[in-house]
Amino acid sequence: MGRYVVRRLLQMIPVFVGATLLIFLMVNVMGDPVAGLCGERACDPATAARLRHDFGLDQPVWQQYLTYMGNVFTGDFGTAFNGQKVTELMGSAFPVTIRLTIVAIVFEIVIGIVLGVVTGLRRGRPVDTGVLLVTLVVISVPTFVTGLLLQLLLGVEWEWIRPSVSWSAPFDELIVPGLVLASVSLAYVTRLTRTSIAENTRADYVRTAVAKGLPRRRVITRHLLRNSLIPVVTFIGTDIGALMGGAIVTERIFNIHGVGYQLYQGILRQNTQTVVGFVTVLVLVFLVANLLVDLLYAVLDPRIRYA
Amino acid sequence: MRGRTHAPWAVCAAATVLVTAGCGSGGGGESGAVLSSSWGDPQNPLEPANTNEVQGGKVLSMVFRQLKQYDPKTGKAEDMLAERIETSDSRNFRVTVKKGWTFSNGEEVTARSFVDAWNYGASLRNNQKNAYFFEYIEGYDKAHPDEGRQSADTLSGLKVVDDHTFTVRLKQKFSSFPDTLGYAAFAPLPRAFFDDHDAWLAKPVGNGPYVVQSYTRGAQLTLRKWDQYPGPDKARNDGVDLRVYTDSNTAYTDLLARNLDLVDDVPATQLKNVDTDLEGRYINTPAGIIQTLAFPYYDKGWGKAGVDKVRTGLSRAIDREQITETIFRGTRTPATDWTSPVLGADGGFQDGLCGDACVYDPAAARKLVEEGGGLPGGQVRITYNADTGSHREWVDAVCNSINNALKNDKACVGNPVGTFADFRNRISGQKLSGPFRAGWQMDYPLIQNFLQPLYYTDASSNDGKWSNAEFDRFVDEANAETDTAAAIKKFQQAEGVVRDEMAAIPLWYQNGSAGYSERLSNVALNPFSVPVYDQIEVS
Numbered sequence: 001m002g003r004y005v006v007r008r009l010l011q012m013i014p015v016f017v018g019a020t021l022l023i024f025l026m027v028n029v030m031g032d033p034v035a036g037l038c039g040e041r042a043c044d045p046a047t048a049a050r051l052r053h054d055f056g057l058d059q060p061v062w063q064q065y066l067t068y069m070g071n072v073f074t075g076d077f078g079t080a081f082n083g084q085k086v087t088e089l090m091g092s093a094f095p096v097t098i099r100l101t102i103v104a105i106v107f108e109i110v111i112g113i114v115l116g117v118v119t120g121l122r123r124g125r126p127v128d129t130g131v132l133l134v135t136l137v138v139i140s141v142p143t144f145v146t147g148l149l150l151q152l153l154l155g156v157e158w159e160w161i162r163p164s165v166s167w168s169a170p171f172d173e174l175i176v177p178g179l180v181l182a183s184v185s186l187a188y189v190t191r192l193t194r195t196s197i198a199e200n201t202r203a204d205y206v207r208t209a210v211a212k213g214l215p216r217r218r219v220i221t222r223h224l225l226r227n228s229l230i231p232v233v234t235f236i237g238t239d240i241g242a243l244m245g246g247a248i249v250t251e252r253i254f255n256i257h258g259v260g261y262q263l264y265q266g267i268l269r270q271n272t273q274t275v276v277g278f279v280t281v282l283v284l285v286f287l288v289a290n291l292l293v294d295l296l297y298a299v300l301d302p303r304i305r306y307a
Numbered sequence: 308m309r310g311r312t313h314a315p316w317a318v319c320a321a322a323t324v325l326v327t328a329g330c331g332s333g334g335g336g337e338s339g340a341v342l343s344s345s346w347g348d349p350q351n352p353l354e355p356a357n358t359n360e361v362q363g364g365k366v367l368s369m370v371f372r373q374l375k376q377y378d379p380k381t382g383k384a385e386d387m388l389a390e391r392i393e394t395s396d397s398r399n400f401r402v403t404v405k406k407g408w409t410f411s412n413g414e415e416v417t418a419r420s421f422v423d424a425w426n427y428g429a430s431l432r433n434n435q436k437n438a439y440f441f442e443y444i445e446g447y448d449k450a451h452p453d454e455g456r457q458s459a460d461t462l463s464g465l466k467v468v469d470d471h472t473f474t475v476r477l478k479q480k481f482s483s484f485p486d487t488l489g490y491a492a493f494a495p496l497p498r499a500f501f502d503d504h505d506a507w508l509a510k511p512v513g514n515g516p517y518v519v520q521s522y523t524r525g526a527q528l529t530l531r532k533w534d535q536y537p538g539p540d541k542a543r544n545d546g547v548d549l550r551v552y553t554d555s556n557t558a559y560t561d562l563l564a565r566n567l568d569l570v571d572d573v574p575a576t577q578l579k580n581v582d583t584d585l586e587g588r589y590i591n592t593p594a595g596i597i598q599t600l601a602f603p604y605y606d607k608g609w610g611k612a613g614v615d616k617v618r619t620g621l622s623r624a625i626d627r628e629q630i631t632e633t634i635f636r637g638t639r640t641p642a643t644d645w646t647s648p649v650l651g652a653d654g655g656f657q658d659g660l661c662g663d664a665c666v667y668d669p670a671a672a673r674k675l676v677e678e679g680g681g682l683p684g685g686q687v688r689i690t691y692n693a694d695t696g697s698h699r700e701w702v703d704a705v706c707n708s709i710n711n712a713l714k715n716d717k718a719c720v721g722n723p724v725g726t727f728a729d730f731r732n733r734i735s736g737q738k739l740s741g742p743f744r745a746g747w748q749m750d751y752p753l754i755q756n757f758l759q760p761l762y763y764t765d766a767s768s769n770d771g772k773w774s775n776a777e778f779d780r781f782v783d784e785a786n787a788e789t790d791t792a793a794a795i796k797k798f799q800q801a802e803g804v805v806r807d808e809m810a811a812i813p814l815w816y817q818n819g820s821a822g823y824s825e826r827l828s829n830v831a832l833n834p835f836s837v838p839v840y841d842q843i844e845v846s
Contacts, residue, residue, distance in 0.1 A: 035735055036728025037350065037436060039359045040746055041760070041768035042735045044439050046431050046453050054434065083352040083508065084524055092525065151557075156564045163560045164567075167526035167551070255557040257526055264553065265348065268694055270728045 001298075004306035005291070012287045017069075019283045023276050024065050032057065033270035037081060055079075055273075068276065078273030080266070086277040089262050094281070096169045097258035100250075101243045103171065103178025104185070108236060112186045116193020116232070117225065123198055132194075135187035147180040147253040164255035177254040181247055185239050192235055196228035203227070230300055237293030241286030245279075339545075340845040341531075342827060344569040344838065345558035346549035348525045353511055355494040356428030356435040361748075365837050367491040369530055369547065370513035372538055374402065374421070375489035379833040379842070382595070382649050382752035384486040387538065388416065388495070388514075390471070392488075397480040397789045404471045410497040411518040411533050418473035420495035426450070426461040427501070428492055437492040439767055440750075443484065445476045480787040482794050487751050516542040516841045526551055542841040543829070562822055568845075569830065571821040571838050575697045578636040581822060589822045591638055594836035595649045595749035596817035597757070598639070600689065600705075600742040601771040602810075608683025608740070616679030618809040619664050621687065621742075624672035624712035627665070630704045631815050638820050641665070642813035645805050646757040647749065649834040655754030655795045660806060661813060669712035676713060686717055688741040692730035693723035698744060705814075734770045745770060745811060752834055754798045758782065762805055771811070778804040 034043060034051050043051070052058045056067060071078065077086035119128040138146070154176060155163030165173045200206060201224065209219045248260035259278055266274030297304045349363035358367055376387035386392075390403040408416040427433055429441035431451045438451050445464030450457050464476035477484060487493070495514060500507045510519050516538065517530040531546035550567065552558040555574040561567035563584055573581060573589070581589050602618065604610045627641035640648070644660035652658075663671075676682060689706060691698040699721065706719035713719075722741070724730040733739055747768070749756045759782050760766045764774040778801050785797030805811070819836025828844045 030726060031729045031732040033728045035731035036726065038731075040748070042731075042770070043436065044451075044453070044767065046451060047434055047436060047438055050431065050434050082348070082350060082524070089525070092523075151560060155566075156560060159564060162566050163564045164552070164557050167523065252554045253557060255552050255554065255561075257551065257553075261553050262525075268726055269350065270726055 001306050005295070008291050008294070012284075015287060016280075016283060020069065020276060020280050021065060023279045024068065024272065025061070027267075027270060027272045027275050028061055028064075030270050033081070033272070036269060055081075064272075068273075072277075072280065077277040080271055080274050081269055086273050089274060090277065090281065093257065093259050093262045093278075096256060097244055097247060097251075097260070099169060099171060100174050100178055100181060100247060100256060100258060101240060103174045104182035104243050105236065105240065107179055107182040108186050108189050108239070112189030113193050113229075113232065115190040117197055117220070119190070120194040120197025120228075121201070121220070128194075131190065135190050138183050138187040143180060143184060144249050144253060146183055147177075147250055150176055150180060151253060167257050169256055169258070174256075177250050177256060180253075181243060181250040185235075185243070189232055189235060192232050193228065196231055197224060200224055200228050226300055230297060233296050233300065234293055237289050237296070238286075240289040241282065244285055245282045341546040341548060342544055342568040342843060342845050343548040343550055344840070345552050345555070345561075345567060345571060346528065348551050351436060352508055354435065354500075354508070355424065355496070356433075356437045356440070356492045358491060359436050361835070361837060364491060364835065365549065365840075366511070366519075366528060366530075367494065367513075368515075368833075368835075368837055369517040369840050370511055370515045370519060371491060371494040372408075372513075372515050373489050373491070373493050373495070374404070375486065376540075377489045377752055377834065379831060379839045381651065382654070382834040384489050384751070387489075389485075389488070392485040394485075394789075397482040397484075397787065398477050400475040400477075400484060401468075402473050402475065404473075406471055408514060408537050409535075410495075410499075410512055410514045411535075412497060412499060412512050414497045414499070416495050416514050417470050418467045419470075420497065421493075422465045422467050422473050423501065424494060424496035425465060427496065429462050430460055431457045432460075435492075440487070440490060440492040443477045443479065443481050445478045447478070482786060482788050482791065483753050483755055486753055487756075490751050516540060517547065520546070540841050544840075544843055544845045547840050559822070562824060565824055568824045568827055569821060569838060569843075570823070571819070571832070571836070573638075573820045573822050575635070575638075575700070578638065578820075585822045588824070588827075589820070590830060590832060591818050591820045592832050593640070593648050593834070594817055594819040594832065595647045595752055595834045596836065597642055597645065597647050597747050598814045598817060599642075599645070599745045599747070600812040600814060601745035602742050602773075603737065603739045604772050604774070605737050606683070606740050609742075614679055614683065615807075615809050616675045617682060618679075618812060620672045620675030620677075620679060621709060622661075622664050622809060622812040623666065623668050623675060624709045625705055625812070625814070626667040626708045626712075627815055628667065630701060630708065634700050634704055635815070638818045639815035640818070642815050645802055645811070645813055646754055647816055647834075649749075650752055650754055650757075653795075654752065655798055655802075657799060657802070660802065662806075664806070664809060665813060667708075667712075669714075672712045673714070682718060684740065686741075687719040688722040689719065689743065690722040690724060690730070690733065690739055690741065691744040692725075692727045694726050699723060701814075702744065737772070742812070743770070746817075748835070754795055754802070755782075755785070758798055758801055758805070762801075762810055773808075773810045775804055775808060775810070 034048050056064055079085055115131050119131045122128050151163050154160045161176055206224055209223045248264055251258050251260035263278050347362040350360055351357045353363055353366055355367055358364055372387050374389040375384040377384055388405050388408055390405045392400055392402050394400045404418055425441055428435045429438055429447055429450045441447055444462045446462040449459035450462055467473045497512055499512055510522055516533060516536045518533045520529040520531045522528045528549040532542040555572045558570045559574055559577050562570045602609045631639040631641055643665055644657045646656050648656055650656040689702050691702050693699055702721040706721055709719040710716055760768040762773055762778055763782055764779050781797050781801035785794045788794035819832040821832055823830045826845055829842050831839045833839050
């Protein structure tokens with residue numbers, strides 16, 4: 001187990017380097033960001049040259065990348081164009097997005113799995129068909145439509161919630177945005193769980209458990225569910241990374257100042273330091289989440305062993 | 308929910324030394340007459356000489372007062388901190404600063420506050436993006452050379468005479484110089500700015516009607532009324548909370564849900580609902596912004612003689628009335644000259660100067676384009692940045708209009724560029740081969756500001772590299788005039804050259820628009836499309 005984890009951690013290094021290099025190059029290809037700093041006119045050449053020098057943009061790309069990576073390993077992610085440290089931006093953005101992701105994941109797990117189990121056990125009944133139909137609708141409607149619709153209905157028409165989230169973004173204000181963010185994945189989790197449960201109800205070990213005379217609740221939770229959760233856990237695990245990076249739309253609609261907001265702004269302003277910094281952290285989150293998922297397999301299924 | 312926090316007291320305690328006067332009034336802000344307003348994250352640090360866009364400008368307009376102040380209605384420059392500004396030759400100016408003004412930290416505003424601030428703004432080592440505002444002052448080329456190291460830290464043209472007097476010597480005659488002094492870059496700065504720069508940036512201290520109570524970068528800035536403010540334009544509310552919105556649509560939704568009091572950028576998609584949504588709590592007033600199509604005169608096709616007929620032809624092929632009505636819903640007005648109505652006739656605005664050349668007439672357009680030798684390269688590609696300002700919609704509409712008028716489906720196509728920075732890169736790299744979007748928001752309400760930076764040879768915003776000796780001569784003469792009216796006449800003559808050559812196609816004048824909640828009254832936008840916060844009343 002320990003050796004497996006170490007091997008996986010080592011594998012992360014090339015992935016990490018490759019991902020950051022790619023992002024770095026992509027932002028660089030967009031051209032000189034200093035030109036966008038002076039409004040509808042050319043920056044005066046002297047100031048532009050100084051700014052380029054201060055941001056290290058006057059060096060060749062490979063040197064910029066090496067300097068940047070060197071700084072990253074000492075914990076210095078550089079400075080955004082408005083003079084703020086990127087680490088400072090991360091310090092304010094990540095807690096918000098993490099809270100949003102937690103809300104979304106909780107929705108996925110609680111509602112998604114419960115609906116999946118219920119429909120999986122009642123295949124073909126009205127509940128099953130109904131939920132299937134609803135998930136179909138949720139999957140086919142884009143997030144920004146669901147988001148804007150809920151915002152308008154709950155926020156403006158019925159005034160149950162604030163249409164936007166205040167900048168401190170406490171958990172209670174993130175419930176609706178979290179639900180919107182989770183909606184599509186939630187539908188997938190439901191469907192995945194349902195299929196998995198439906199398949200396993202016919203498995204030998206379930207029949208054995210029932211034949212042993214175990215109570216139905218125990219059969220479902222200990223035998224059926226535990227074995228059916230493997231694909232679902234994989235999905236949710238990878239979804240953590242996707243939710244954190246992919247919250248741009250939801251964050252924009254509800255004015256949440258999280259990772260998506262900073263990334264969006266960084267891209268518009270072609271701020272290499274911000275974009276690469278945030279993406280680097282997201283890549284790490286993704287890698288770690290994947291590792292955790294793989295480790296969870298062993299917990300769920302005793303037949304899986306890592307050496 | 309309206310931005311109540313406990314933080315102000317903690318902040319005050321920590322900063323008692325700095326802002327004793329300011330915090331006393333902060334208490335008043337808790338009484339409820341505080342309004343919330345939408346905001347965007349300023350692109351640059353909030354220094355007066357480093358802020359060149361509206362969002363940062365909003366804050367400066369509340370926190371600072373300059374020698375001159377532009378009247379929110381007429382746009383005329385009126386004395387604020389200036390007792391008087393005297394000159395006999397339009398080149399040497401003697402500025403007397405009013406006594407009794409202080410910064411909100413108690414420090415007196417003296418001649419030195421201005422001279423230090425202007426020297427800081429001009430000095431190359433400080434990376435101030437508005438440094439060129441000081442370029443007329445003698446010694447600018449030493450403190451801010453185009454290349455190489457600076458040989459001076461201060462401008463030799465600025466001299467402190469006594470506590471409340473200083474002199475300015477310009478490198479050339481510039482009669483309207485005093486009227487430019489209302490621009491934010493010319494604000495005075497307290498010693499705290501120089502002594503502890505980081506602390507100042509975290510919580511700017513100025514001499515305006517509001518004090519900054521707390522500033523969370525990228526999220527919120529809370530301003531409170533400064534009770535001891537010595538100026539005539541004291542705030543009529545207890546404070547303003549500026550909240551950063553990523554999307555103007557969300558801000559608008561928040562306004563509808565009574566969660567926000569003021570939105571000063573109503574999204575184009577909501578304009579058609581604005582009357583029913585806000586029941587008259589919507590203003591739409593002219594601002595000093597003009598949109599034009601500029602041309603790359605460095606390009607062989609567009610630079611050759613005789614193409615002015617093609618440009619005029621294109622201008623006549625654009626149905627401005629219809630586009631401003633259907634796409635902008637009246638928040639733009641068809642342009643008939645190259646300045647802005649906010650200048651007023653006295654300030655040099657000439658309604659209808661463009662004449663027939665700006666009137667839609669497909670037949671005339673076809674004829675002119677043909678006489679001019681046809682479209683260079685057979686096609687017009689209008690370059691614009693697609694990331695902000697719903698530019699795609701109007702560029703497509705302009706192209707449609709041109710295609711219909713010229714009866715050629717391929718006469719005009721849009722050429723979107725992903726980001727503003729990339730768009731500016733292509734312009735400054737002279738990589739364009741067709742017309743491009745050019746918007747100009749005035750820095751100060753003077754006809755000079757609409758002409759010189761845009762059309763003078765090698766001027767800072769002359770992106771198309773248009774050059775005309777006659778125009779340059781008129782501008783030089785105008786700047787040398789000591790009499791304002793005579794100077795404006797000369798500028799108008801210069802504008803006549805722009806018209807005859809159709810140096811750029813004027814499209815429309817842009818309005819500022821804002822929507823507000825039932826709690827507010829007396830809401831107005833100044834000619835810079837910034838809300839006049841100090842006059843807003845909260846019930």
